Amino acid sequence: MLQEKIKNELSFSYAQRLNQLPGYLFVEIDRKKKEMIKQGVDIINLGIGDPDQPTFAHIVEAMKKALDNSQYHHYPMGTGLEQFRQVSASWYKRRFGIEINSAKEIYTLIGSKEGIGHFPLAFINPGDVVLIPEPAYPVYTSSTVFAGGVPYYLPLLEENNFLPDLSVIPQAIKEKAKLLFLNYPNNPTAAVANKEFFKQVVAFARKNGIIVVHDAAYSEIYFQEKKPLSFLEIEGAKEVGVEFHSLSKTYNMTGWRIGFVVGNEKLIKGLSQVKDNFDSGVFDCIQIAGIKALEESGEAVEKIRQMYKGRRDVLVEGLRNLGWEVRMPQATFYVWARVPGNYSSAEWAKRLLEEAGIICTPGKGFGPSGEGYVRFALTVDEDRLKQSLDRMSKVSF
């Protein structure tokens, strides 16, 4: 039989780049979770960074209308619609006070993850070092590995307000380093960067000839008077880097896949050359919806900030009452909490699941410096959070 022949003759082995990806740490927790769901246990999921609320109605309406226009049914332009880029540039100007040339300094992305994932392919040669904070969003490591780069990790420690200490990077590493990833407001630590830090980053990048890639996916989810900064607000930043923006978290559009990158023209050009060979851009109708999102969502975004803030207060105060040590997050929809007692983060996550039916993410999954913490996502309502606190109070530590 043909099928048998194929089975006998072919043996597949994965490319080395797949074997180089860090292993998945939570196989057991995952298995347990699936089993409990199957048994019908009422699980409170504080594990995933995906808003629970629907996309704002005015954005959905704009999409519906756009669908009837057959002009949008063709291949989109890789760069994105001129209007989408102009509106993104105007949004940038309004929000951060920075002038962006919409023809050269901005590029539409199929979600910021896509852009971050492809960026190193344009600039990293095999053996080049990439500076990556940890704990962190995993895509910085996988995109580095896929480009043949070598990650050098910068621990984000609570005593440094979860900012990397650039002064301790060895000279030999600085010489081989080609790129630095940053992400503020930060996932998973919920830390916010100040101007002083970004100034140090620009000086560091200039001195050592390092490209800065700043992931600003949570720039609009903040609770403090002082809004999070754009990296590009710092003098000289546009000469050394780019900033990735996403419509996903701000407008509850995670499923739509749209974002953009802003900054240095040459860096954006490099990314566009990679992208032009992999994808054909964002469906025009989604860009039309994105325009609506960027232009008319001021009030709606303010409402979700208030919503997350209310949830944050409930969870942080509740955890503190239970004896947890927790910082009050000033941005993002995450709470990064030090686990009580002498448990590892994975052990805690397992106990919370088994004894309270609560899913959270063990900090170690984001990198070794995440050990001792768990991440809670504020993606369930206040009643559900109160219920989860009630259940947690019955887990002894």
Ligand SMILES: *Cc1c(COP(=O)(O)O)cnc(C)c1O
């Ligand atoms: C959610 C997230 C992204 C990805 O956003 P998309 O635009 O939906 O791809 C990027 N970076 C961080 C840190 C995130 O948490």
